[in-house]
Amino acid sequence: MINNKMHIVNDLKSLVINYIPKDVAEEFFKSLEEDVTLNTDKECVIPDLDKSQVEYKIPKGIKYRLLIDKTITHCEKLLEDEQFFKLVLDLSQLMLFAGENAFSLELAENLLVKFNQLNKRDAIAAETNLMISKIYWAQAYWDECMQYISEASNIFQSFESKAGIAKCENMLGTLYGEKGEFDKAQKHFVNALIYLKEEDDILSHAMVLTNLGIISTVQGDFEKAIWNYKNSIERYVSINDNRRLSRTYHNIGMLYTRMEKYDAALDEFNKCITISLENDYLSNCAVAYIGKAFIYTKLKNSSLAEAYINKAMEIAYKINDTLSIADIYKIKGMINTDLENFSLSEEFFEDSIRLNRDIENKLNEAESSAEMSKMLRNNNRKEEAEKYSSAADDFFNDLKGE
Numbered sequence: 001m002i003n004n005k006m007h008i009v010n011d012l013k014s015l016v017i018n019y020i021p022k023d024v025a026e027e028f029f030k031s032l033e034e035d036v037t038l039n040t041d042k043e044c045v046i047p048d049l050d051k052s053q054v055e056y057k058i059p060k061g062i063k064y065r066l067l068i069d070k071t072i073t074h075c076e077k078l079l080e081d082e083q084f085f086k087l088v089l090d091l092s093q094l095m096l097f098a099g100e101n102a103f104s105l106e107l108a109e110n111l112l113v114k115f116n117q118l119n120k121r122d123a124i125a126a127e128t129n130l131m132i133s134k135i136y137w138a139q140a141y142w143d144e145c146m147q148y149i150s151e152a153s154n155i156f157q158s159f160e161s162k163a164g165i166a167k168c169e170n171m172l173g174t175l176y177g178e179k180g181e182f183d184k185a186q187k188h189f190v191n192a193l194i195y196l197k198e199e200d201d202i203l204s205h206a207m208v209l210t211n212l213g214i215i216s217t218v219q220g221d222f223e224k225a226i227w228n229y230k231n232s233i234e235r236y237v238s239i240n241d242n243r244r245l246s247r248t249y250h251n252i253g254m255l256y257t258r259m260e261k262y263d264a265a266l267d268e269f270n271k272c273i274t275i276s277l278e279n280d281y282l283s284n285c286a287v288a289y290i291g292k293a294f295i296y297t298k299l300k301n302s303s304l305a306e307a308y309i310n311k312a313m314e315i316a317y318k319i320n321d322t323l324s325i326a327d328i329y330k331i332k333g334m335i336n337t338d339l340e341n342f343s344l345s346e347e348f349f350e351d352s353i354r355l356n357r358d359i360e361n362k363l364n365e366a367e368s369s370a371e372m373s374k375m376l377r378n379n380n381r382k383e384e385a386e387k388y389s390s391a392a393d394d395f396f397n398d399l400k401g402e
Contacts (some may be wrong), residue, residue: 004117008115012104027067046307053273053289054307059280064100068107073367080264085111085124085354092131096138097243099282101321105135115166126155126164133171136281137178140322140359145175163204166195170208177214178323180362186215206235217255218363243284244273254394264294269295288323290331297334305335305398323364326355330368337375366395 017025046054068091076084076380088111095104108131115125133148133285173188193206203349213228229252235247253268276284289312296305309331316324333348349372356365370392376385 004017012265014400020115020200044046046304049270050307052306054311055276056277056285056311058282058315058336059098064095064098068095068103079178082124085114089124089128089131092128096135097279097281097283099280099315101135101138101319103222105132108132108135121155121158123156123161123164124161126152126161128169129155130167130171137171137175138323139320140178141226142175142360144181145171148351149175162195163201165209166192166201167204169195170204170211173208173211177211179360180366181366181396182218183217185256186212189215202235203241206232206239207236210244210251213248214251217251217258220258222255222259226252227256242275242279242316243281245270246279246281247287248283249275250284250291255286257291260298262298263297266292267333282315282319283321283324286312286319286321289315290327294333297327297338299329302338305331309335322355322359323361326359326361326364329355329366330371333368333375334371337371337378342375342379346372349375358399362395363399364390 012026013029016028016322020028050235062154072088072091074086079087088107092104092107092111093372095101095107106126110134114126114127115121125236129148129152132147133145135149135151136142136144149168152171153168156168169188169192169311172191173185175185176182176188189208189212192204194253196208209232211229213225213232216222216225216228229248233245233248236242243256249268249272253272256262256268269291272284272288275281276288289308291303293312294306296302296308309328312324313328315321316328329348329352333365334344336342336345338347347369353372354370356362356368369388373385373389373392376382376388
């Protein structure tokens with residue numbers, strides 16, 4: 001494994017030298033090798049709960065592959081087409097929960113091929129398009145996400161499925177929410193509630209309430225956010241949906257983080273992680289680890305912050321979660337600011353800002369710019385800091401309607 005890594009490093013050096021002067025490249029790689037070996041150099045006493053979380057062994061995808069392939073082959077012989085298609089769609093959703101995005105996409109795309117061959121445009125075909133939109137959303141591929149939402153919506157509209165249209169409205173809301181366009185997001189969530197009849201679809205109703213809670217959190221309406229989260233939790237519990245229940249605990253943790261109630265936030269993140277570790281819900285683990293790492297930077301516990309953010313990076317890389325990776329770079333920048341590794345801190349903030357700009361995540365770009373500004377001001381680089389603080393202020397003032 002080490003030799004493999006060294007081969008890649010050597011290949012990378014050879015590649016970069018083709019683009020920039022050799023002496024500049026060599027200096028860059030020298031500093032890079034120093035950067036990646038930096039650590040806190042502090043004794044880190046990790047409590048048992050934190051130790052069990054950061055030492056979690058990520059499941060290997062091959063295990064899922066064997067199980068799912070054998071299940072599909074066996075059940076195809078036993079089930080009628082419609083039931084078989086529903087099973088495969090559920091398996092695609094399960095793989096997305098488990099962080100196996102590529103396999104999830106493969107299952108859903110294979111279903112679409114079958115539907116196209118059968119000229120099938122019914123609820124299952126629409127749900128499959130919506131499933132693919134979720135996979136692309138998780139990787140911040142917004143154009144592809146929008147394309148499949150539109151196709152799902154067209155199919156649902158063709159047979160006037162209000163519940164289906166509501167699901168598409170909810171998905172559109174999550175897309176705009178991740179891009180930081182919160183007014184658009186809220187409009188779509190409200191539209192979803194208009195289409196929904198709760199007695200027909202408890203899950204969809206709960207998901208919309210959760211998403212409205214997120215919007216209220218960002219807008220600073222914490223009382224409304226708590227109301228939405230509590231109502232969504234009741235519904236998730238009633239239908240035994242642990243995956244979404246755990247994610248809502250994470251969302252409440254984010255709410256308490258914004259309120260600077262860090263102990264309460266850690267409790268909620270731990271609830272999320274406990275359920276997610278038991279079920280291998282990798283994407284939930286990643287975001288909750290990021291949440292805990294952020295709090296530990298605020299509590300000036302660099303060792304624990306670094307332990308959690310490195311584990312989050314391990315998971316985010318496995319599941320190709322670009323949104324989380326951009327957030328991870330921001331927190332790595334904050335950790336290194338606390339450790340007075342200012343050059344490395346600046347690089348991480350720049351990486352975060354670039355990634356967030358590439359994926360059009362305006363909120364996270366503004367947050368990373370604000371952190372960069374603080375670091376630069378503390379290093380008497382006020383003119384450079386002003387550029388980043390202005391960019392952040394412009395976004396937050398728009399958010400407040402100022």
